[in-house]
Amino acid sequence: MASNELDEFLNKSHKDLSVEDFEGKKTPCIGFEGRKFEKLLSYCGPNGFIGDTNLNILYNPHAHAAGGSNHVFVQFKINFKSRYNIFKGNFIEKILIHANENMDFFTALASSRMYAISSIYDREKLIMIQLPKPEKIISALEIIHEKIGYDYRTEEKLFKDVNEESEKYR
Numbered sequence: 001m002a003s004n005e006l007d008e009f010l011n012k013s014h015k016d017l018s019v020e021d022f023e024g025k026k027t028p029c030i031g032f033e034g035r036k037f038e039k040l041l042s043y044c045g046p047n048g049f050i051g052d053t054n055l056n057i058l059y060n061p062h063a064h065a066a067g068g069s070n071h072v073f074v075q076f077k078i079n080f081k082s083r084y085n086i087f088k089g090n091f092i093e094k095i096l097i098h099a100n101e102n103m104d105f106f107t108a109l110a111s112s113r114m115y116a117i118s119s120i121y122d123r124e125k126l127i128m129i130q131l132p133k134p135e136k137i138i139s140a141l142e143i144i145h146e147k148i149g150y151d152y153r154t155e156e157k158l159f160k161d162v163n164e165e166s167e168k169y170r
Contacts (some may be wrong), residue, residue: 007144009058009073011025014095016120026108029078031120040117042081042089044127048170051129053115057099059147072139072147074097074106078117078129083133099144110134110141 016031032040043049073096080091090133099106109115113134115126131137 002046006071009071012096013073013098013101014076015095017102017105019104019121019139022114022116025112025115027112027114028105028108029116029118031118031123034119034121037117037119037125040091040093040127042126043080043082050083051127052079052081053077053129053131054079055137057140063108070100070148072144073097074144087137088167103144103148106137106141106144108117110137112127113137120148 014030018029018031019026020029021027029039033055054077056077058073058075059070076095076097079092080093096107109131114128114130117129121123
């Protein structure tokens with residue numbers, strides 16, 4: 001990535017990411033400001049929804065070879081589909097995450113196989129989304145680590161759950 005492109009990606013990266021403890025399980029959380037969160041919440045409604053999640057991993061394959069540092073970004077795309085109201089249509093939310101600065105977020109995502117969306121003003125209001133194919137996030141985590149040049153297997157205690165989960169799907 002060229003310097004100006006990197007700066008643009010960094011400026012567009014979502015800043016309100018955290019890992020919260022929900023019933024003893026570390027769960028990644030994406031925070032949204034009030035109006036945006038209320039829009040997501042109203043779309044989901046009481047009738048249920050499907051939150052289809054896709055991760056697109058973005059990086060410069062030539063940066064490391066040229067002696068630069070690898071910056072990895074993940075486009076987190078959530079396609080909200082109303083479960084019962086076919087006339088409501090789909091709502092797509094995309095956020096960009098700088099993976100280098102948020103490895104704990106992706107590690108928790110691989111371990112918990114779910115994530116929360118919350119209001120930055122009221123963490124009690126939550127939308128929980130479960131990932132139906134845990135092997136996909138484990139594969140994504142391995143790709144992110146590879147592209148950053150980080151060997152997560154050396155962090156045995158931190159990634160024990162991820163390693164165990166990964167073995168189930170090989």
